[in-house]
Amino acid sequence: MYTRKQALAIAKQFRTCPPPFIQNHPDFKTENKNHLKICPFCAIGSPHGVQEWQELSESFRTQFIAENEQSDILAGQIRQVRPELGCWRDDLYYNPPLVLVLNNIDETEEAVYVAQVWQDLALASPGDLIPPTDLITGFENIFIETWNMYTLRKNDLGTCLGKVSSQVVDEALKMKEDPDYLPDLSRRPLPLTNEDPRRYFHQLEMETGYTFSAMAADALMDEVVMVKTDVLTLSVETLVKSMKRVIPTIDWDWAPDTVDECLAALKFPTESFALRAAEGDNKEINAVYLELKNGKINRIKPIECIIHHAEARSDSYTVSGNIPGLPDNLGQDTFQCHIKNPEKKSLFQGHFSWDSQGKHFIAKFDRALKPNETLSFTIVNDVANGFDQ
């Protein structure tokens, strides 16, 4: 009887054991030695022969797959992450996974949004999309980990090994937005049990995804055009492009014409928000936090501002609160605040006071806040000149 436990054992070896050409590579003697110390499969001689199968596959692909198959990258393709990107981390060798391409990209774009996939349905669980066989080509079975989507460079993608229909891609993205949603076309995995091996498979998949997405993010940021603290001196096009490279699904309330708008009208994709329980009656807004390091964009993320008090007058609007997640000792000039009107596509600047010790703020605007208007805070932190978290 084939069990999920066996499926997990095989998955762990596929994902994190070095293939034979790495095992025998003279440059990786230390890494291989360290891996043998901690790997329960390699320690007993990798009983499933996983690495050998990988080696045979690699040899097969090299021999029989034509170069011209490396056509345009299109949504719906199932591609292998390039084998040479396999890497060591924490004494494990992360083998490049198969991914489903989720967006079409043109020649000018560097980043591609993907979902990790796995072939063995024994490890499918709620949150995975299992397309019917008539909507897949190239594979007998596959499931899409809609909870494990990330950004890669387009150059990270290797051979295209199969496809799913555009309907499957759309439904996968819907599942990402709403984890309780299961499209009619998908098969239904059974719920997880207490010590279900699929729980540990999730950990493994997240680690694998993280390994390759972090590598891509670093590389993408290296390619980002120089952005200094005086980010406000950049052209809008450059800034938009740079930000999109960091977060491809980032968007704006309206197409920005100025650098101020580029920051203040920015909308984060939902996956950028950490899941959290509502806390008390405090209202919150999410500020745009842009971190620069060595003159390049290091990070863009939403940061939670808790509003304790708001005072609306006919000629002014004032809010105060705190931003607990910020680094210490940020300077006053790091902050900007605006009233944002998406209908009129306009910004009205206010005065922002920051108490770095207590992490309290007061934002004051010299006019009233109208219906359909919202507040926007932006924080540009140069960690080379300032303070890292």
Next chain:
Amino acid sequence: MGKDKLSPQAFEAWLKTDKNRNTLKIIAGKTYKKMELNRLNLPGVDIRLTTPDDIFQELMIFLLENEGVRNGLIVGGTETMKRLHGFLWHRLLDITRSAEANQDIYKDTWRLFYRHILDVMGKSDQFVKTKTSSRVILFGRTHESPRAVVMMEDLMDIGYPQDLPAYFQALNTKKNILRLAGYFWEQAAQKTQEPHIQLNVRDFMSWIGQYVNLSNRIDSYPETSDDEIPDNPLAKACQAHEDVMKKKHLTAWANNFYHLLKDIEKKVFYYYECKELKHKDVAELMDKKGNLSYRRDKIRDRLKAFLRPLDWVSPDHGNEQIDSADFKFFRDNLCNLLSTAIEGA
């Protein structure tokens, strides 16, 4: 794919290159070891009557004869491995049933029962049979594809009906087989909320095997489950071999987990889990003000994750109990390593 490049001749030539032959030999050797370890000597013939080279030959034939495997090779995924393991399993059964192995089907209870079930199901209008691409035979109430993905382990805790006999000779009648299959199917459909569930006949037998002795030497066994099973020299020899392998593996895994722990974690684990000290004592030994239970719990989680895919030290399916002696052996080995490192030899 460049189809012209992938003619059967080209594939065969590729398969027979020295490098690939060597890789296949390693796979065959490992598969053999795994079969040996798992005592895939059904029905009644020792795996040692075969050799790794037999498995290598079978592998070559399998790869050459099955075009589907080539797609698997492109992907290099788990499906190929599963198919291959399945193939080898059945192939080994064929070998063990060969004239040389002198097997008599009428002494092979499992095989006999399997054939009987297929025959009964085939003639019944209560069930439909479906044959999958990998030659697995499923039974269900309709030919409609089920939507739920069900593993046999999801169904192993279905209880045995009290109104059916739990010994083979009495169970092995047309009427009882149909009643049991009907009962099992209903329970499975209800448990998984899947009205079109289809069940593998072999899995059905695995489930029955939990309650009814379908052992290969059943002809010499007493028929009541309360009696002790008589000595079977072959089983004994295999058991001794498995025990040696098991201990070797458990010792290696204890060593692996030892190396996974950082120095401070080694101490936390050792004081809490090996010496079973209280929070206060651990904190004092570690020169910490607060208790270290959070850190201990994190290490426990890592240990669980480490052990979950491994044989003997975690359940194969569901919430079944594992043999605590195996876990104790692992834990004692780990504690010995920690003791040597922390307290000195």
